[in-house]
Amino acid sequence: MQSIFYDRARDVNHAIELAREPGAKFIGGGTNLLDLYKSGIEKPVRLVDVSRLALSRIEALPDGGLRIGAMATNTAVATSPLVRQRYRVLSEALLNGATTQLRNMATVGGNLLQRTRCYYFTDPAFSHCNKRDPGSGCDALDGHQRIHAILGASEHCIATHPSDMAVALAALDAVVLLQGPDGERQVPLVDFHRLPEDHPEIDTVIRPGELITAVELPPMPFARNSHYLKVRDRASYAFALVSVAAAVDLEHGSIRDVRIALGGVAHKPWRAAEAETLLRGQAVSSELLARAGEAAVNGARPYPGNAFKVQLAQRAVVRALQTVIRKSGGQP
Structure with missing residues (x-):
């Protein structure tokens, strides 16, 4: 059995000092780390408890x-x-x-x-996972790809x-x-x-x-006009197939400023900068929003099992923007 040490940090500097040891991990709520530890994915030699530090304001x-x-x-x-x-x-x-x-x-x-929830990463029964064992390969490439990335992936990993x-x-x-x-x-x-x-x-x-x-x-007054849209296989707290965070600064029917980010499509939260640039300064129209949806997934490289995500992401972007614009009193 592997030994593991536990320390409760008194303050931030104490936590940093305890974490100098190779293999040390900070633990707060433990909702992800403990799951991965029990399944043998994470193998910390020391847990540094930071849950009682004065960092909750x-x-x-x-x-x-x-x-x-x-x-x-x-x-x-x-x-x-x-x-x-x-x-x-x-x-x-x-x-x-x-x-x-x-x-x-x-x-x-x-x-x-949080670590990725890729099936092939979280289940040790799958032996080929570059995220878990660098250089071993990626079983997802020829496996069940429904939840995997369409943007920013590589031949080494397509997790989200x-x-x-x-x-x-x-x-x-x-x-x-x-x-x-x-x-x-x-x-x-x-x-x-x-x-x-x-x-x-x-x-x-x-x-x-x-x-x-x-x-x-940062201060962002128009973030009051924002919306998070999550598309998932079931409503009961499943991970996102595609999600969109959108905020719009609308003035007299035109988009003065906008922020768009996507989830469920890449190894990291995906900021849709191209779509934002396309929208800024433009009068709102259905055609404009459709073009923004296309721009948000420009360069997508889907696999057979997740090709549906391209169109799903496009439509999700349009729907999220429509929701914010309508709440702001604009059209459509």
Whole structure:
């Protein structure tokens, strides 16, 4: 039996010091890490408990933005009046993400660090998984591909990122605050998660010993006009086949500014920058929204088992935009 050590961190600096040991892992709510540990996917030698650190505050910033502590639970964020009023899409994404029981345990920092839910990664019976065992191959390439990526994948991995929260944060220009042995740094959420390329075993740009301390949202008044659309096989908290986080700044029937991010389509939350550029400054029309849907999946490389996702994503983008525009009093 493999030995495992447990330590409860007194403060952030203590947590970072404990995590210097190779194989150490931070644990907050444990809703993902413990599952992977029990199945033998994750094999930490030391668990550093950060759940009691004073990092759970949700507070307004002087510039009109918002800081969310890494230990804030998903429930606390989803129900926060500040989040619901200023960044509605984030609340909707979290409420669509998991059951109340899981939301009560799961933390913001842990949510960002979720590992993929690819069948071939989470089941040790499948021996070929480059994410679990680099260089072994990818059983998904010739397997059941329904939930897998159509954007940004590589021949080494076609898994998708499972988080709903992270998709909303990508659309909101969020920034991840990190503290580690080399000090503090900030990473834009859109750059925090990696595409698989030649190293699918590396999910994020986080460095050894670094701890997520908070997420900051910039002031974005039009994020009040936002929506999270999640398309899934069943309504009971399944992972997204395709999801869309959209926020629109509408003025006199024209789109002054817009944010769009997709989930369920790539190894990371996918910011639809091309679609945003196409929409800015344009008068709203059904034709324009359809073109934006096409632009959002430009460059898609589907497999036989998930080719349906291309059209599904296009339609989801259109529907999410329509929902926001109609709520804002615009057409169509």
